[in-house]
Amino acid sequence: MIVRTIAPEGMPRPTGDEGHALLDAIWAYFSEHRRWPVFDDIDRTLYAQGLQFEEVVQQLCPALVLGVASDLSQLPQGSQDLALTIAGAANCAGTRLAIDQFIKMVQTAADMEPAWLPADRGDLPWMQPGDIGCRLPPSLTAETLFAEAAFTAAAIGMRETCFRGGSINPEQLDWSLNFDRGIRPFADVQRLEDYWRIREQVLGPERTEANNRPFSIQPASHNLAAWSPGTPAIPAPAEESPKPLTVECVLHPLIAEVAAERYARGSYNDAVMSAYRAVEYRIQTLLGSHVVGMPLMSDALAGNPPRIKVTRSTSPGSLDSERKGMHFLFMGSVGALRNPRAHGPDEADDRDEADEMLAFASFLMRRLDIEEAERQKAADVEAESAQ
Numbered sequence: 032m033i034v035r036t037i038a039p040e041g042m043p044r045p046t047g048d049e050g051h052a053l054l055d056a057i058w059a060y061f062s063e064h065r066r067w068p069v070f071d072d073i074d075r076t077l078y079a080q081g082l083q084f085e086e087v088v089q090q091l092c093p094a095l096v097l098g099v100a101s102d103l104s105q106l107p108q109g110s111q112d113l114a115l116t117i118a119g120a121a122n123c124a125g126t127r128l129a130i131d132q133f134i135k136m137v138q139t140a141a142d143m144e145p146a147w148l149p150a151d152r153g154d155l156p157w158m159q160p161g162d163i164g165c166r167l168p169p170s171l172t173a174e175t176l177f178a179e180a181a182f183t184a185a186a187i188g189m190r191e192t193c194f195r196g197g198s199i200n201p202e203q204l205d206w207s208l209n210f211d212r213g214i215r216p217f218a219d220v221q222r223l224e225d226y227w228r229i230r231e232q233v234l235g236p237e238r239t240e241a242n243n244r245p246f247s248i249q250p251a252s253h254n255l256a257a258w259s260p261g262t263p264a265i266p267a268p269a270e271e272s273p274k275p276l277t278v279e280c281v282l283h284p285l286i287a288e289v290a291a292e293r294y295a296r297g298s299y300n301d302a303v304m305s306a307y308r309a310v311e312y313r314i315q316t317l318l319g320s321h322v323v324g325m326p327l328m329s330d331a332l333a334g335n336p337p338r339i340k341v342t343r344s345t346s347p348g349s350l351d352s353e354r355k356g357m358h359f360l361f362m363g364s365v366g367a368l369r370n371p372r373a374h375g376p377d378e379a380d381d382r383d384e385a386d387e388m389l390a391f392a393s394f395l396m397r398r399l400d401i402e403e404a405e406r407q408k409a410a411d412v413e414a415e416s417a418q
Contacts (some may be wrong), residue, residue, distance in 0.1 A: 038121035039224045043094045043243050045122060049082055050090025055097065057113055058123040062316035065201035067184065067288075070098070071109040085248070094242040095119040097190060097292040101241070103248040110281070112291055117187050128176070128224055132184035135163055137193055137226060140210045141218035154323055155195055155209045178204045190292055192230050193217050196305035198312035207312060234318055282389060285309055285398040290389055299385035300372055306392035307369035310361075313399050316338065325365050332358040340405055341391070357398065364395060383392060 039042050045051045056076045060068035074084045085103055093101055098113040117133055120126045139162055144363060147156040163181055165253070182199065185206035189197035197208040216233055219224045231239045282290070290308045293302035314331050317339055322330055331339040332354075341357045344350040368388055372380075378389075 038118055039222075039227070041224060042118045042121060042147070042227050043092055044093070044285055045090045045247065047090040049087040050095075051122065052080065052082065052089060053077065053084070053087045054115065054119050054123050057115055058126065061115075061183065061186070062386045063205075064337065067098075067112045067114040068187070069109060070107040070111045070113055073113055074106075074109075088246050089248070091119075092243050092245050095122065098295070099246060100295060101244065101246055103246055108286075111416070112288060114190060115187060117191055117223070118227065120183075120187055123404065126183075128180040129183040129187070132163065132177070132181045133188055133191075134220060134226065136181075136184055136188055136208060137220050139163055140194070140208065140415050141220075144210060144212065144214050155211050157197070157207050157209045158293070159207045160205065164314060174219060176285065182206055182388065185307065189289070192233055193226070196289055196293075196301070196308055198309055198316075200316060205316070280390050280393065281392040283400075285313065285396050286389060286393045290392075294385070294389070299380035299382055303380055303385055303388045303392070304369060304372035306389055307364055310364065310392055310395050310399070313370065314361075317399070317402055324370070325362055328358070328361045332361055339399070339402045340402055341395075343401070364391065367394075390397075 045054065053073065056073050057068055060072055060076075071085075077084050077087055085106060088096075088099060088103065093099070095116055096113060096119050097116060097391070098111050099107055106371065117130065121130060140156070140158055143158060143162065144156050160178070160181060170175070182201075182204045185208055186199050188194050188208055189199070189206075193210065193214055195209040195211055195213070197206060199206045216229050217226060220229065236243070286306045286309060289305040290302040293305060294300075310330060311327060314327055315323070316322065318331055319328075320327065320330065331337060332341065335351075335354065337354060337358070341361075342350055342353045344353045368391075
């Protein structure tokens, strides 16, 4: 007999054992690697079990798994993240502690929001591991267990309705979650059933119905699941018009991680805001700082030399020019692209501009890779000299 974990009454569930197998595969991968799998990972896992993804996924719905468009006429790209919603996790074995931590995060955020005093005017409230109170048994094993559960809860929560994105650091089990006044309806949540009921009320009947409708194969002519935004279809130009130039790029993984699901559901404003928050959080992590916004960018990049290296030039004249330019680019990304979306009003972004802003965020994130590479190189040299 197969014993399955079943989500509470009123929450979506797979319609068959094969759907459970897909959810279990995603959960197992995240538990082992501390990151969500990509489509290729899960497709190969299912194939080894004699299952076909496009058949199995039809036993699920968007309320259970993220990264798959409701229309399966085209499958996700190989590098598309597949992630569980809190309902998806509730249908997997071994998720009870993470779900409990998620509920605690919702409660904590609802308590924090009314009294929040931002360091940067208009900045969204945020929470981190130290804000979650829990009584741990006096053992290192228990502390690690709770830290793992909280990390998993944050990885799920940053894509849930009650939060406004966030960031995770798998190596250190570090995380942060952003929220705003939208957390208030969840203030009295005590159990997962409470959260899901309020979530559906917040989303509204039309969106809830769409989220609970099973994935299905339907005729379609558009690219459904590319986590790297492409160019929207445009009318064929008149014969006398020049052919438009289009470009495609593979987004930096840290940008794709926070923007993919939001972009796929058409929340372009949220996808862009989450992308630039991810850039900001990475700089905070590199500096070990909780400063935000433009002051953070100046702290990181204004010095000569700057605290974070994002330049490639080698000649002195070009290096100085690039250093100043990169400082202004990072500053401008906060002032012109992040802040208007974080502080409201919430105006819908055009898809074309969202593509371009996500590509620019990806460029900034790749420049931060330079600093990471420099630090790794220095650590390798130090390790060699210590031998």
